[in-house]
Amino acid sequence: xxxYLIRRLTAVVVMLxxxxxxxxxxxxxxxxxxxxxxxAMFIGKQADPGAIEGVREKLxxxxxxxxxxxxxxxxxxxxxxxxxxxxxxxxxxxCFGYSFRTxxxxxxxxxxxxxxxxxxxxxxxxxxxxxxxxxxxxxxxxRGTAIDRxxxxxxxxxxxxxxxxxxxxxxAIFRTQLGWFDAEYVDIAQDxxxxxxxxxxxWVTLAFLYAAMYxxxxxxxxxxxxxxxxIRTARAKGLSEPVVVGxxxxxxxxxxxxxxxxxxxxxxxxxxxxTETAFSLPGLGQAAVKAIGDFDLPLILGVTLIAAAAxxxxxxxxxxxxxxxxxxxxxx
Numbered sequence: 001x002x003x004y005l006i007r008r009l010t011a012v013v014v015m016l017x018x019x020x021x022x023x024x025x026x027x028x029x030x031x032x033x034x035x036x037x038x039x040a041m042f043i044g045k046q047a048d049p050g051a052i053e054g055v056r057e058k059l060x061x062x063x064x065x066x067x068x069x070x071x072x073x074x075x076x077x078x079x080x081x082x083x084x085x086x087x088x089x090x091x092x093x094x095c096f097g098y099s100f101r102t103x104x105x106x107x108x109x110x111x112x113x114x115x116x117x118x119x120x121x122x123x124x125x126x127x128x129x130x131x132x133x134x135x136x137x138x139x140x141x142x143r144g145t146a147i148d149r150x151x152x153x154x155x156x157x158x159x160x161x162x163x164x165x166x167x168x169x170x171x172a173i174f175r176t177q178l179g180w181f182d183a184e185y186v187d188i189a190q191d192x193x194x195x196x197x198x199x200x201x202x203w204v205t206l207a208f209l210y211a212a213m214y215x216x217x218x219x220x221x222x223x224x225x226x227x228x229x230x231i232r233t234a235r236a237k238g239l240s241e242p243v244v245v246g247x248x249x250x251x252x253x254x255x256x257x258x259x260x261x262x263x264x265x266x267x268x269x270x271x272x273x274x275t276e277t278a279f280s281l282p283g284l285g286q287a288a289v290k291a292i293g294d295f296d297l298p299l300i301l302g303v304t305l306i307a308a309a310a311x312x313x314x315x316x317x318x319x320x321x322x323x324x325x326x327x328x329x330x331x332x
Contacts, residue, residue: 117283121268132211136218158212167278262318266311
């Protein structure tokens, strides 16, 4: 087990380095190849050449690309000193650079918005796993009945309806007409009840989409598992139906569920863009949309790296949980 963890953690580090190299190249090398100047983006279109050169010197944008990449990587772990242009300043670790638009450090911006995205992603995840998996199991056990057809019809609607449509519809009914929920996100430390009230609609909206997909996947997998020989053997031994379903069938069913759960939750930590935009939640997704509109390369790079790290780490946790959920999996 320890050897497996060491190998997986080593693979995680290598993967994150590769992702960092690729994203850094996309945001800093490709613009140069296409004739764009990051220094001009930082200071604005109307700046004179002298000011642009000063920014290029201060941010190290004139250094060779490998030197820039090394400075970026080392800045994440030990911080970074910016000198040139008649001024010098230090960016504390982890340093992801400075915003081209606000000239603020990127890391504090990310840490300010990350709790909002985590609150949305984790809350919706709990909701869609409980509802989706439970619905899928019931549909599989009641195959061909009115319950099964109704549940799968609702699931099909959940998968088909665009999330911005369900978001705007829920806002119009439950917030504007009925006034049941708060309109703004509130920090949980300041007002736990207000935090919950402000996130109920985003949770339900996001969970409706994912719960529908998980219900369909759970039903299909459960039907396949219920036809296996070991399930028939368990029933032949006289085991009760709850034991057969809960102890034997469900454990095998959860393996593909865990696989997509790691991908989905990791991706949402990088920002649920449509949901955050529709509900005006100040999370990473909203920050990414604004950064793309402003062509703020350092902020886009920071959000991308956070999302990549979340996906890689979530899949590491899923791989470890496989041995707990499915006894057929053996870690070597």
